[in-house]
Amino acid sequence: MHQTNKQNAGTKKTRTSNWRSYLFEFLSIFVGITLAFALNNWNEERRDGISEKKILQEIRNGLQLDLHDISVNKSGHTLGIQSIKLFRELIENNPVDQSNIGRMYTVLTRDFNSIMNLTGYESLKSKGLEIIKDDDVRFQVISLYDYYYQIIYKIEEEAIEMQSFHNYFSPINELLHPYMQFDDLGQLQTIQQPIELHESDKKRIYSFLWRIENNRLFKLQRYGLIEEKIQALVKAIDRVLKHSKS
Secondary structure (H helix, E strand, O other): OHHHHHHHHHHHHHHHHHHHHHHHHHHHHHHHHHHHHHHHHHHHHHHHHHHHHHHHHHHHHHHHHHHHHHHHHHHHHHHHHHHHHHHHHHHOOOOOOOOOHHHHHHHHOOOOOOOOOOHHHHHHHHHOHHHOOOHHHHHHHHHHHHHHHHHHHHHHHHOHHHOHHHHHHHHHHHHHHHHEEEOOOOOEEEEOOOOOOOHHHHHHHHHHHHHHHHHHHHHHHHHHHHHHHHHHHHHHHHHHHHHHHO
8 A cells, every 4th residue: 555655656746747847848949939039020120120221321312312403403494484584575675685595595495304313212112111110201201202203293294284395485486586696506696686576476475485484483382392391301311310320
């Protein structure tokens, strides 16, 4: 009987030892898997953080180029408005400075392209928009490239009614070319005054100049708005990049 009790006690002890062994093994596997997942998630977050920083810096660099291109286009439209004022005076047969008449006649109906740097945004879309963790920055990026840049593209290159050269160069040139004087190389030197136009033709040119001016003013207003959006996004990106370094 005594021997039997010893055997039972030994069996219980063995079972307890096995249970503890299984529990330890289970906990070891569980902890190992948990740590592996945590390490994998950390590595993914780290890689995503590096990619986010790289793409945001690429977008920021592109935005600086876009600001330069916008400045060039704005200067062109501003010069175009100055040219409109000059030609109004010219048609009225008022004295005007014609030392740069060739250039002013060129910019009178000149159109501009919307050259926007999309490299950073394309990289972002290939990685996935959600790689930008900051919701506000992500929204600003999407709205700038998919909405505001499209406005500039459409009014500069697609909207027929906004195309000055296509719509107005030929009819203006048809009325003014009899008064043009060219040098031996074929360069425009002067537009002789007095310019004697019928009242209907004069009003026709004025209507063209009025429309060109309004189109340029509208484009300048749109460019000003987009400049504000770009500058706001640059500040937001700088905030994110600065936070990622701390």
